[in-house]
Amino acid sequence: MERQMLRAALDKLKRKGVLLECNKEVDPKFELGAVLKHFSNEVPILFKKVKGSKIPVVGAMFGERKIYYDMLGITHEERIFKMMDAIANPKPTKLLTKGPVMENIITKNIDLPKMFPIPTFHEEDSSSYITAGLVVIKDPETGQRHVSVRRLQINGGNEMSVLVASPLANKQYLEMEKLNKPLEIAVVLGYDYSILLASQISSETYGVDKYEVDSALRGEPLELVKCHSIDLEVPAHAEIVFEGIMPPHRRVTEGPFGELMGYYGNVGPHPVMEVKAIMHRNNPIFQTAFPSREEHLSNGLIREIELYSALKTMVDVKDVNVTVSGGCRFHAFAAINKRNAGDGKSAIIAALASSKDVKHVVIVDNDVDIFSHDDMEWAIASRVQASRDLVVIPGALGSGLEPSHGLNGVTDKIGIDATKPLGDAGKKFERAKIPGFEKIDIEKYLPGIKL
Template sequence: MLRSTLSFLRERKLLLECNKEVDYIYEMGAVMSYFNNKQPILFNKIKNNPFSSIGGLYGDREIIYSLLGVTHENRIERFMDALVNPKPYKVVKTGPIKENILKRNIDLPKLLPINKFQERDSSSFITAGVMVVKDPTTGKFFTSIRRLQVNGGNILSALIASPKLTNDFLSLEKQGKPLEVAIVLGYDAPFLMASQYSSATYGIDKFEIDSNLRGSPLELVACETVDLLVPANAEIVLEGKIVPGKRELEGPFGELMGYYGAQAPHPIIEVSCVLHRNNPIYQTAFPCREEHVSNGLIREVELYYHLKNQLDVVDVNVTEGGGYRFNAFVSIRKQREGDGKTAILAALGLNKDLKHVVIVDDDVDIFDLQDIEWAITTRSQASMDYVIVEGALGSSLEPSHDLRGVTDKLGIDATKPLKDKNGKFSRAIIPNYDKIEISRYFPNI
């Protein structure tokens, strides 16, 4: 899993290795942030801890593409195929994850280099952990990235924001029962991407989605103290239970859009066992950055197919600046004058999170902000092409929503008119520009 990923990155000179001692309190996060959390960095020497740590691993969509063997052009089809054609996983007797099994005297702050990232964060947080649960009704395995506040000893606070996961826990809590969980650290790109499909929407076993994405059965082993399966080749696994009737204050915490989330009581996990490989590599992620890239990729799949039912869609970009959640750019092949506004209405109706959408023609690069700005400037007029929806559902992950508890949404139709007899909206073209090989002119470039 992770170790083969690091070998892949090393071979392609995509991995930085830091051999200077670094503090996992603030300093490590500052180094990752210097590279905008898009550079995989292996920290080999960590202050007051014998483990190494990997950060910034999945913060660049191009790296995710490479690790999965997909291209930008076929990504949407490939991710949809994993959903509609899940493949079986494989349960094995044991694996490297069981090289070390700790069941007594568990002290997570002493054992792991768990980062504290930002000034007002309430504690150290596990930010890259993939939580494994079993659906209490179907027995299917679901995975998702959850942030976990370290409360000391073997206790974590769990932010289980998912409505389905929350309802499952509350249902068990009413019966006085705990929810068994396992937290996986040190995984590869297929395991990450599988965790980003909505459990509530699709109900597909995430291990089976993973097996499709990796092209072979995901190998799993049974946990020691809970009735769950975890990857045999992961680096670290924390087994435990979200216990009924207990809450502890969690937060503040530097949230998705760079603001602090409020403090609130959340359920706690009592960790009963720690599994880890020899010389394990602790996986970290700067909060609400790199894990949202993968989530944005799945949101692009959903947006693309939602629009495709009504329009000739070229591509979609759920943007980095919008937290891979709030803003989207869509390119279409316009067939009718109403296509732009139809695309706006459809996009804004997909989910409550999407706040702004820009629709452009297929001659605009939706991954180039300058091109988007150009299209808005030259192909739209506010009185005719801006669609504002007042007082809609929104997300408290962006603070302006909380001013009223609702969100105004905006769509911009930046497509050119179909009736353009004089070619006023045709872009200027340099003949044979695409055939220029700049190295012929400047051999040193």
């Protein structure tokens, strides 16, 4: 039986009946992504025949909340606390001498576009991209591991550009560059839900080993092996590991690339990775993620912990939603148990302060479903008066990853207090109820109806 990582996850997805398998040949250029996008990147699909390659490709594994919870074995209600617990109590990993990912080791004639079915997603993308690479580096001074997901532009041959946006990863590269030395780097494909989630916490904020957070989340030690040619550890049951170096003083133009919110992001010079060795399992499966939709759910789940924690200090928060349509970072919905007249505004202050990326916040009462856009619109339509309930903060620092911020480098932030008044005034805001509605068994009235 498969243990940990992609194959174990695929077995489970199959058993649950949520994995689609495509037997028709697809072109990795545009066609594969178009099929993923048809299902809004929410349905995992295994493409068994990919033009120009014998290697199958899997995508859209991480784009749907319910699948994510099921695969982690957690409920929606527990998610925030399980993740907080794993971050606060990381558990040791287990280093094996051998693992399935070592079944094949290639050190010569590495030609990435020829060897792997690497997709191109959007019309103006500069090249094909590895969009779901789990990037592993080590701090040369402290030896502390750093794990995150980055996109990698295929430059041809054995070279790809690495988009290192976060300050910490950049710091390690820049430190080595000052010493005129290369930084060792591994890129892992073929992982699972737990490690992707762990990879999305910020090293700067938490300073923990994300492999150890993964061990805590999965409830058993993450099994690792040493890379073949560099001093880094990677998951033993992964599909493919690219090993190499980021040489100092070399940068290549990266982009354009269709990314967050479906826009082409900034084009600029970025460091490169020279792939020196590849380890892969027999009959490897290539893992991709449609940019930038499904992956941001995992990122958004971590943001929900942070939003919840910030709100908890000010109000009695019931639940939070960092919405997918808002790029899993720009929009925050929160339901609160309102106890004091100012709770709605306090919640706005806390939510907007929880991350520079949060741009628009809506606070509702606990009778509103914050995962239903209909219900949210209902609350805004019927419980908000702009002169009283709208908070506008002009010119704050926002995220450069959305184009309206780019107009002048700052972002206006908005909070909407859609909570109803307390006391007698609140009675006007009670919803009309049908006694027995929740308990109705519709099949009794309409036998055989497909729900």
